Each structure stands twice: as C-alpha cells, then as structure tokens.
Amino acid sequence: MIDRVISVDEPDFKSVKQTAENHNILHVIPKSSYLLPGFTDLHVHAPQWPQAGLALDKPLNEWLQTYTFPLEAKYQNLDFAKKSYQSLVKELLANGTTTVLYFGSIHTEANLVLAQICADMGQRAFIGKVAMDNPDQTPDFYRDNSAQEALEQTEVFIQRLQKLQKETNSELVPVITPRFVPSCTDETLEGLGQLAKKYDLPIQSHCSESIWEDQYAIDRFGMRDAEVLDKFNLLTDKAVMAHGTQLSDSDLDLFNERNTAVAHCPISNIFFGSSVLPVRHVHDKNVELGMGTDIAGGYSPSIYRNIQQAVMSSQMLQDAGTRNARITAANAFYLATVGGAKALHIPTGQIKAGYKADLQIVNDQYSDVMSNNENDIFERLIYHTTKSQINEVYVSGKQVINRGENNGK
C-alpha cells in the first residue's frame, strides 16, 4: 500500500529520504520519467487474444459465430490455453495494466490456468467462467450442455479459484459471468443471479452493446436488455456491464439505482457498438464508468490507445450534433484509473496514502523538444506512450515489469 506521499517542502522530507537511502530502498526515477497509477482494464475476453485485430469488418453476431466461438472452443486444450494466456497477461502488464476484469471461456480448467498465470506474473485479476447454454444462440461445439452444467461448473470454478487465491496469496477474485442475455437460458440467468448473491461476488456481462442485442431482448422478453438482467438480479452494485452504447435514459436510471457500472470500450464500439457511448451523459446520470480494451472486439491491449480513442470518438459524437459530448484526455484517464477502481470497489488508481501501490514508470520521449508545463507533459504521455516507454510496472508494490533501462536506482 502507499503509506504516504511526501513533497520536498515538507519538514521531514530530507530525513525520510535519508532513511530510505540508508536502508537501500530509495528508488529515484530518471529525469523525464513519471510515476502514474497502473490501469484497470474493465473488459477483456482472455481467450480471444489470438484473434486481436481479425475479422473486425464483420457484424457482431457473425464475428461471434464464425470466428470467436471456434477460437474459444480451443481452450479445452490446456497447452494451447497456457501459451495464449502467458502471452496475454505479459502483454497487458507491459502496457501498464495492473488490474483486469477477465471473461474466460466455458472451460473451468482453462480458466484456472489463466488464474495461475495471473498469480505467477503478479497481476490482480477478476476472472469469470463464461456461462452460455442457449442452444438457439450458441453452437453445438461451444456451449454448456445444460443450465445445470453451467451453474455447477460456475460454482466449482468459484470454489477452486478461491482456494487457489488462498494457496498463492494472490489477488484473484471469481466473477459471475453470463456471456450476454442471448447466449443464456432463463434458468441459467436465474441461477447465476442466485450464485452472485450466495457468494457475494462481482458480476460481468454485456448490456445493450448493439441494436441487434437490444432487439433480441425485446423479441424474447418484451423488455429492454437492462430490464432482463435486472429481472434475474444481475444488476447489482458489484456488476460491471460492458459497452452500453444503446442504453436509454431509463436504463441509465436503473443502472444508477442499482449502482451498476459500465465498461466503456471505445475501440470495440467503433466496430460493433452501432454508435458512440455518450460518456459525459452517462456520468451526468451518476453511473460509474471504467475503461475496457474488449480484446478482441478491440484490437489493442493498450489502455493508452483506448483513452485516445475515447477522446476522438467523443469529438466525433459532438461533431455529429450531440451537445456537450466532448471529453478530455484527463476525463478518459479518470475512467482507466479511478473509474475502474470504483467499479470493482478496490483502492487503486490514485497515488495517495491508503491506496494500493499499483504504479507504472513512464518515460517522456519528447521532453527536450516539446513544452514542459505540467498539463502538456500529461497530455503528451497520454498520446505518445506505448509499451516501449513503460519501463517499470508495480502491482501492490511488487515489481512485475522491469525493462532494465533507465532504472536510476
């Protein structure tokens, strides 16, 4: 945890610094490097990493049925799972992402492989076994065989992950994960709502991501997507719903009443969202928002890229006639740090006493040729940082990435 933030003009600054030096624990970051909070990625489909950037010109349902479900089905093979998940977790950490809310696949064992890798590499991970059992909307080769199986396997996963968490003393949390309303039978949605309550767990799903998904809920239930999730007790103060580009004002009121958060996935929304999420409006409706890459509906593992896209998309929304839609880089940075942390109820995302020491040390490449006032440096870091400039990453004070350059110790 961060114990204290001390500035040079405080009376004991010198003595605190000297004590750290004497104990050989003083870490001086190089000139033109900055300490930023680690990011929270609020929406990642871990098994989709091998198709990041592929087939994004297809509509959502075709992309799911033709590309995504066949890929996710491969995670029955644990060697395949291990190789893919090792690559993904390493990549996310290298991009400054210290906490992730993951969708796994339907396979309990492969999801535990992901959990073990997060524990080994030191990433804080919220992981869900995906539940999807509706034969109308899922293929024979990739679905839970029945509601009973979906619920039993979810419960087995919860218990085994909690055991692994204790054994490894790591930061792993199981998450109730109905894929989305179309993929699940009523029985599964009902049972998952009950499991969330029984174990007091977070919930994740997709809500109102596309016009297609919205219409599906109306056709099947005569209700809006958000109302269906609420009917099954899946909108709670521990729930995070991805996308929400089609949420109406009454849906947002419901989210506000339930204290449910939205994971904004700006790159993915360009391909599948049918529109731009009006971030400022959602926030004005008192609904918490975090940032998600939505790998692989979003092609980039970088939260920086998603912050940039969130700002650009908001500008286009404003240009297309929505008043007061534009957000700043600082607003989008808030989503990736404070917003995500609030959605998951964890003290991270701020460099402040009492918060977790989730940190990234980032090098400003252009300090010698560009302006160096505080705001300009901040914006430059947001727009120009790639993983090559992220020299060190820490999760709960433990170093998880060290690129070995410019360490300045």
Ligand SMILES: Nc1nc2[nH]cnc2c(=O)[nH]1
């Ligand atoms: N973007 C996205 N939307 C979904 N809706 C249901 N499943 C998915 C998925 O894997 N990705």
